[in-house]
Amino acid sequence: MQKTTVASWTVSATRHIDYEILESPNLLDPENPDLAALPYGSQGGGRRLVVIDEAVQGIFGDRIRGYFAARNKDMDYLTLPGGDEHKTLDQVVHVASRLNEIGTRRAGTPPIAIGGGVVQDVVGMAAGLYRRGIPYVRVPTTLLGQIDGSVSAKNGVNFEGHRNRLGTFAPPPRTLIDRTLIATLPRRQISSGMGEIIKMALIKDARLFDLLEAYGPDLLTERLQDTGIRTSAEKPGQECMHRAIAGMAEELQKNLWETDLRRIVDYGHTFSPAVEMRALPEILHGEAVAMGCVFGAVLSARRGILRYGQLERIIKTVRSIGLEPSHPLFGDPEILNDALSETVRHRDNHQHITLLRDVGITTFVDDLTTQEVAGAAATMVSILNGKSPLPDVELELPSNE
Ligand SMILES: NC(=O)c1ccc[n+]([C@@H]2O[C@H](COP(=O)([O-])OP(=O)(O)OC[C@H]3O[C@@H](n4cnc5c(N)ncnc54)[C@H](O)[C@@H]3O)[C@@H](O)[C@H]2O)c1
Ligand SMILES: [Zn+2]
Structure with a gap:
């Protein structure tokens, strides 16, 4: 057989990943440090983006802003609609633009996504793409988001009539669960x-x-x-x-990258x-x-x-x-x-x-x-x-x- 290559190189690396899902009651109480904390424990500084679902903004918006104000955090806010018809690439670009505008850094200023599965997916994808991937914090506010999306490593948007056709594997280092946030759900x-x-x-x-x-x-x-x-x-x-x-968590952990179909x-x-x-x-x-x-x-x-x-x-x-x-x-x-x-x-x-x-x-x-x-x-x-x-x-x- 004719030899076609004259030399070859292989890059082989493994990336360890762990991310946590924490149940933290009274997340919006300024006495509770969890929502403002950086997921990897380091000191931050610099403006962070908080993306809030529209319905959540209506119900908890004042408390969310009050929380960060009480803790003297420099935050910027963006409201996005929920609902699967809004799980689009346009929304991802919208979030990425805002991250750009406020000068989000590679690691020190992780955005926070507060909302249902749709907002989580949109922000997760934006974070996964921005600077080829930055950390973010997930705060699910729907039951679906708390018991399912909360554990997932995936994000994605609907594309050309297909569910989740575009997306990435990019789990956030931390997801915070407060069960009382779902008490307002229809x-x-x-x-x-x-x-x-x-x-x-x-x-x-x-x-x-x-x-x-x-x-x-x-x-x-x-x-x-x-x-x-x-x-x-x-x-x-x-x-x-x-x-x-x-x-x-048990099911995903053994096959996180879905190599086993x-x-x-x-x-x-x-x-x-x-x-x-x-x-x-x-x-x-x-x-x-x-x-x-x-x-x-x-x-x-x-x-x-x-x-x-x-x-x-x-x-x-x-x-x-x-x-x-x-x-x-x-x-x-x-x-x-x-x-x-x-x-x-x-x-x-x-x-x-x-x-x-x-x-x-x-x-x-x-x-x-x-x-x-x-x-x-x-x-x-x-x-x-x-x-x-x-x-x-x-x-x-x-x-x-
Ligand atoms: N990435 C993943 O692995 C993963 C896992 C599960 C689901 N998902 C995705 O999540 C989406 C579904 O998520 P969902 O059911 O949370 O939908 P959603 O995000 O559209 O939220 C449902 C509705 O509830 C409203 N809402 C959110 N929080 C509220 C609150 N606390 N009180 C009152 N209203 C509130 C929203 O505005 C929206 O109208 C689907 O697109 C699905 O593909 C992704
Ligand atoms: Zn599902």
């Missing part, structure tokens, strides 16, 4: 966040599922603040939150993106994920690996936390099979679909057929119409036979 946003908690329960935490089953409506009404009258040891809101964060945390996220993007802004992310979780359970039950009784339990629990188990788009086999093809492209030509053997126990499959997907779509139509997903109900003969 009920629907709490339900949406619970969609990700139910996913975590289904893939690895049967105890978490039991909690959702037992306390679902209370968790929703109390917005996970544990204000209900119970024994002092019983804190279902806090326990759900801790279990969801711990489960996510078999990820159980993708459960509920295989078919739902196609539905979510088509329905935008009608369906929220966690709402679509909950439907994706039900769809996965339907596929599992129809394969005979999950008991139908468990599927019914899952549907009931999804409903009890204010989520819909199905949607007309989940009854459209064409959309779902397109989503499957897109997933296969994303997973390097493999399906690697996570299915359930039981609540909390998963298996991977690589041989899902288009007929199976169509069959499951038919079951999703039955569920949408309030019928039982059991096969004897669903297997109605077509009228022309």
Whole structure:
């Protein structure tokens, strides 16, 4: 064979990474130093940017400004809209421009992002790109942001109709969680966040599922603040939150850069993106994920690996936390099979679909057929119409036979 190279060089390096997620109650109390602290403990100086979600600005804006004023910090503020339709490259550039304007440095003046998953993703991406990557601090203010985005190393924006098509891996050194910040969320946003908690329960935490089953409506009404009258040891809101964060951290840590494309945390996220993007802004992310979780359970039950009784339990629990188990788009086999093809492209030509053997126990499959997907779509139509997903109900003969 003809030799084409005359010399070669290899650069090989490893980069250790650790980042922390801290629960810090009363984050906006000027007595609490955590929000103003630099994540790596060094002394700062220099102006920092605080990016605040628009709704959060309306509710907590004065307290946030008051906090930094009381601590004599030199801050600049930028307000950005939430909602997935605003998760765009334009918003990233907007943040980067402001970082430039105030002279943000490479390390000493990390910006702070206070808001939901959208603001976190936009600021995370801007920080990941600015000077090829600067540290920042994440303060999630939605349930979804606190239990899911809080642990993630990823950020991204929607692009040309695809979810998270552009993005980077750039986790911030510190994420601060204050559960009271989500007490002001609309009920629907709490339900949406619970969609990700139910996913975590289904893939690895049967105890978490039991909690959702037992306390679902209370968790929703109390917005996970544990204000209900119970024994002092019983804190279902806090326990759900801790279990969801711990489960996510455990799963991500072993495969942070996603070199292994078999990820159980993708459960509920295989078919739902196609539905979510088509329905935008009608369906929220966690709402679509909950439907994706039900769809996965339907596929599992129809394969005979999950008991139908468990599927019914899952549907009931999804409903009890204010989520819909199905949607007309989940009854459209064409959309779902397109989503499957897109997933296969994303997973390097493999399906690697996570299915359930039981609540909390998963298996991977690589041989899902288009007929199976169509069959499951038919079951999703039955569920949408309030019928039982059991096969004897669903297997109605077509009228022309
Ligand atoms: N990077 C990741 O790994 C990761 C993980 C999970 C989710 N996400 C992304 O996050 C997005 C969804 O996040 P989200 O559900 O937080 O949506 P969001 O950021 O759009 O927030 C939802 C709504 O709640 C409002 N809001 C935020 N905090 C509030 C508060 N405390 N009180 C009242 N209203 C408040 C916002 O203005 C918005 O209207 C999706 O784009 C998803 O892809 C990313
Ligand atoms: Zn998700």
